[in-house]
Amino acid sequence: MVTFIEQIETLANRSKVAERQALTEEATKTAVILPFIQALGFDVFNLDEVLPEFIADIGTKKGEKVDFAIKIDGQIAMLVEAKPINCKLGDTQFSQLFRYFHVTEARLAILTNGKEAWFFSDTDEPNKMDKKPFFTFDFQNHDKMQVQELSRFQKSCFAIDSIIEAASNLKYTRAAAAYLKKQLDDPDDDFVRLVGRQIHEGSITKSVSEQLKPAIQAALDEIIRDRIQDKLSITFRGDSSPAPSKVEPEIEEDASGIETTEEELEGFMIVRAIGARLAPIDRITMRDAKSYCAILMDDNNRRPVCRLYFNSPTTKHLGIFDASKVETRVRIDRPSDIYKHAEAIEAAMQAYLTA
Structure with a gap:
């Protein structure tokens, strides 16, 4: 049937x-x-x-x-x-x-x-x-x-x-999600005052609000990262295995001095979280190199999902691939900005799943 x-x-x-x-x-x-x-x-x-x-x-x-x-x-x-x-x-x-x-x-x-x-x-x-x-x-x-x-x-x-x-x-739910997404991207004055009253003693003046806003935005990003980490930990762990203290891929180092940074690990986890809706996360792998960190499907360098250019001390870029595997680099401020390009990342993965 x-x-x-x-x-x-x-x-x-x-x-x-x-x-x-x-x-x-x-x-x-x-x-x-x-x-x-x-x-x-x-x-x-x-x-x-x-x-x-x-x-x-x-x-x-x-x-x-x-x-x-x-x-x-x-x-x-x-x-x-x-x-x-x-x-x-x-x-x-x-x-x-x-x-x-x-x-x-x-x-x-x-x-x-x-x-x-x-x-x-x-x-x-x-x-x-x-x-x-x-x-x-x-x-x-x-x-x-x-x-x-x-x-x-x-x-x-x-x-x-x-x-x-x-x-x-x-x-x-849809209305609340839209509101919270807006606050994640750019907390408005009302939201800052709402949170500020819980963490600051005294009046929330304009100068206090301006001081609190980046702290609140950073806190929101941290909450999202922690939630993702918890969910990925559960997925990696399964029902029968003991929980590891921290879930992370093996850090690659060689004689050339390649070392995977914490921000690259965070970016990798975010890409896995985006891709988890489409495929098992163990199919989303990472290969680090001197100039960039590659996120691949099935550990195959012919199946690039995206690239993390996080080695510069002043700027970060995300490399996004189209259907023809042509890469476009976009500037991002922090790893959590990868979520803004989730649709392009999913499209890259989808091409390999339907091939």
Whole structure:
């Protein structure tokens, strides 16, 4: 029996083909959107489950139609608005679906172009569709956790209360993550004062705030490093081996005086943490040299992930490779800045995993 993950991977291939060949909304529906609804466990040929061109009259506007109304036990559970795959999802399509939402009993709405699916609910105000999706799914680029989240919408396990609860949690988690990421990059005055009141006696004046800001930013970086180290230690250790006091690769030294520095080790751990989503971390290896420290896939110098140029006492650079293995160097201030280039590092790794 085909698993849900296998069905989604088939959809990913359909989406890639459709992006090249589907020129209309109808072609997109046939190639991707109907198979997507079917993958969720609904019978697209049964009008009691999937009702195409569902009429949703809005005030004086008559004959307004939603592309699909998905029904469970005779009640409309979800609305699906389809767009051509070459159409970028945005405000216009959102406004259209927003109008449909409040005239039905549905509490879920999906806006999709066959490349992405945006999931909306009414967590902010009952029977009024939220302005932002609580979950987005990329048919062509997703991980197992996202597929697991998508599985909530299958007919066999559809539970609207738990979905709405999860939607609310996801919304607040996403907002909190965005806020904390901003503070990691550049703590604002309010955040500095909030932390400052816990660590400084007396008023938080402008001069005190300016003094505390770099210390708070450094503390945030340290927390992230410690969390990564803890997670990598658990991964290296496994369930049965005793925990080492410190997890680090072997430091290479030879007669030429090559020595791996603490910052290079930190950079290596960060690259491993970025790559852990795509491959076992033991496939991500390090080779140090005089001029740079190379991070490789499978200890193969023909599979460079990135390079760390940390030997200069004044500047640091990160070498990033494109699909043709052409290197571009970008300046960074500290090893933690490697996270800003996680997408490029993942892309380099992905090329070797699909080769």
